[in-house]
Amino acid sequence: MAKFSYKGRDLKGKKAGQISASSKREAVVKLSQTGIKVQFIEEIPETLFTKDLSFGRKVKLKHFVIFLRQFSTLLKAGVTMVDATRILGQQTENKHLRNALLDIEQELKEGNPLSLACSKHKKIFTPIFINMVRAGEAGGNLDDTLDRLAVQYEKQHDMQKKITAALTYPVIVGIMAIVVLIFLLIAIVPTFVDLFAEFGGELPTITKFVLKASDFMQNAWYVIVLFIFAIIALIITLKKNKATKYYFDYFLLKIPVIGKMLQKASLAKFTRTFSSLFSSSVPVLQAMAIVEEVVGNEVIAGVIKKSRNSLEKGQSITGPMVSHWAFPPLVTQMIVIGEETGSLDSMLTKVADFYEKEVEYSTDQIKTLIEPIMILLLAVIVGTIVASILIPMFQIFNQVGTY
Template structure:
């Protein structure tokens, strides 16, 4: 969608501004519908510097939650959807969200539904958002739908932050360890090489290993850099392929310590999203299809696809889940009760509450356990290099005394 700047006149006088449209003709029609008679209009050329580049969702989760909360409050206060969108586009601190809301406002003025307009910006507004808004438009409960979405995204953000917090410490310590080892091998160890060569005695195996590592690091440092780059690129390529991504997710979920925590986080997100969709009266098959795409785990996504097929064939939703190792009995039993009693959204909400609390407790326990372990690991790596240097020096000292 291109951007245009225009000059024109309406009943109040001269007007100028910017708008988005698929073509110049469409831009003129949009302005004409707003009662603006054109004087001049031209497309704004997109350059590398003006083009917004983003990976993944360009809007931060907290900015999106604020938008949902404010949107719901404005609607409850009797503000129209068009005016609320206009107000929020001016208030948000996110450039990507502001641009999207400006375009949505123009679509709303031309008679499009909010859900249809939001669907055009799929990098910002997920399929879950679009379908829940569509259900809210049909039922006339937009305020409740927006509140539900805000709760969904808030809990998702909190769980994500907990996982990132738990993983940040070991990753940071690992980076520090690598930097310290490289520094010692490149700057400290070489100063002892000539000393040991002049000594001429048989060096311990650990010392030879450290000395050879130091020589390799100095002469072939680019190989080390290429190795880490290859790992990063290889992992990225594997994540891009659906089949290999499935096996990576299997490995992730079965990892010791971290796997259980990640599994709980994925199940919390799945059940919370399904609960929100069911509460908004989104059809169950459509809800499962949406969660398959946004759950961000191929293992869980595959089971949900089988559950959807099971429902389509007249069988139970939980049948494929009971047969899969990634779904604990608590999940399948609660969903089965929800199916039987007609309170599936409520049961899923309770499961989500349980696993969100479990993730929080797991991350707190993990952080308290992993901090001393990582400190010991770092001390062990540095200590090994130091010992490799000190042991031959004692031999040199004893040799000199003799």
Template sequence: MPVFRYTGRDRRGRIRRGKITSDNRKEAVSKIKEMGIAVTSIEELKGILYKEVNLNVKKVKNQDLVIYIRQFSTLLKAGISVVETTNILARQTSSKLLKKALEDIANSLEEGKPYSDSAEIHRKIFPPLFINMMRAGEAGGNLDEILERMAVYYEKQHNTTQKVKSAMMYPATVGIISVVVVVFLLSTVVPAFADMFHSFGGELPLITRMVLGLGDFFKKYWWLLLLICLFNLLGIQYLRSNKTTRYYFDFALLKIPVIGKLLQKASIARMSRTLGSLFASSVPIQHSLTIVERIIGNEVLARVIRNSRNSIEKGQSITVPMEKHWAFPPMVTHMIAIGEKSGTMDLMLDKVADFYETEVDNATDQIKALMEPMMIVFLSIMVGVIVSAIAVPMFSIFETIQ
């Protein structure tokens, strides 16, 4: 993504300078305005030094953030002030990055600054949703209720994410172990038997020659296989970093049998839970949709959310673009339409989120139940072929000896 250097003034009239990554200048200005900064100048930085390289370094774990928000909510409900709560949690957290951020926030709070403005400085740690919800709670005087809602929200999001990761990691782990076992057998065990077979002379069976050839290939060109894996990882990273290619990458993911349905349900659950929380906190609908568009994690659904925001600006229903898109099931659009007409949007969205979070749980269990026998059969076939390549010529040798 391009990097932009900007200069502007915040709500207190102070000059603010910084850098921000965005797809284009217009979107960069929009992001800066959402930070409460009026842009006076902005320029794109050129050159290789300003190319974004995302290695996910120095990032607060999602689990640490979930624990922090839950503890924040509990202490605030117990009647402890925001400043004292922040100081207590800064001492208790195990994350060094979060600890440093909380210490800075505590100092800002003691100077009389709002929590949301203080947290906004640490945007790499605190998500935009959390900052905007805190700002809404400060404005409405119900910070304890907002924090309770945020604690529930992030706990559910964390559980859903872990479920999806678990479903994806299981076949990946078994697959990697299978490949390692097969490569080990081909590169060490099979060649040892090959030397013995050659010493007895005679022509080896076709299956044995094929396995031996594959073993030789692994021994000679193992570096090529590593390069292919590395290029694949870099290719996926590039596809995900570019907005245009990310759309087609996410589209392909959603079309994968079984896995695509799981990702679709997880994205809808995230969208519904987020929108429901924002509506319940009286965050303006267009701003809510902007936040959801950025955090939904799938460019296909994000484009539909963007179209829904444009639909509202034209005076139409939020569900018009959703009804025309295959990624949104009729149940979702019907529930949202009912909530829109009855004024119970937050309640309906929570119901949709509850339903699809349960669906994600069921889908992950089904995937694990489906993948386990498939991976066992795959590994059995691979090992069986290698064992057969060794056993068939051994029977021939035994017959010759007899």
């Protein structure tokens, strides 16, 4: 949303200030509604200091779910769409959503449909939302569509929380292990270097290794920092490039235990989203194109694309899925049954429910498996350093004892 500087007059005299709007025309309309007759208006160039900084998703899933629930409730209560949009815009805490709803309210007043108004804010309203709303408008059941969307995003939010919780513990323990390692190598190990040198003698291999690691950490720590930044930059680059992201996602899916969890999460998202779009009367080919973009895994997205091409040729949707390892027989068989019985949305929902429960089970399993592994890793790191110090110390004590 752009910002505009204006000068004008109202009943009390001259006015000047700034206003946010998606266009100059909209800014003039907003000002005229407040009783200001605009004499001069121009857009303020966006700079680093004036633009709104946003990292990641502009509207959190939990806030978006609340918005959908409230919007559906207001429409079912008989509140007009314009009034419902204004009410939600006034009470929402997220400034990005609030500004978008103010724009949408103006679009609705001008007679534009909700789907068209939302499509102008693609950073907030996803293709799934826009297409389902468009289908709901055509079918006259927008309130039910919003409820279905709320369930869709709620399930997605819950699954993301479970996966994040499962991976947070090993990350925290891993960071703690690195901090402890750095502390021991920089603060503790160097205090014994002079002692070992004074008594001379051949040091054990493990002690030599730890002393070299300590020396490297003190004198060339920047190499490690640069290496970490290089790895992070490489991962970001691989994820941004669609061709390399395929191999990155392929690698993630092949990681023991974690890969299975990510596979189930992607299948749950695929079936849940496809079911929501299909049950909202979005054309099946269009629904598959949307799912392909939002599933979040290039390996599975590639199979969905092949399935869409297969369907366009009049062939079965499950053909490419059956021959691919990422799609278990449960998924393909349930889709086939759904096609044959005319209940594809229902079958997809059942598959989504199953895999969402599987993801929950997998996250619990990962927590159970990783906890002892991380504790053992931390014990090995600390134990190695302690042993590298104690072994030569015992040798020194033995030498002293012989005199």
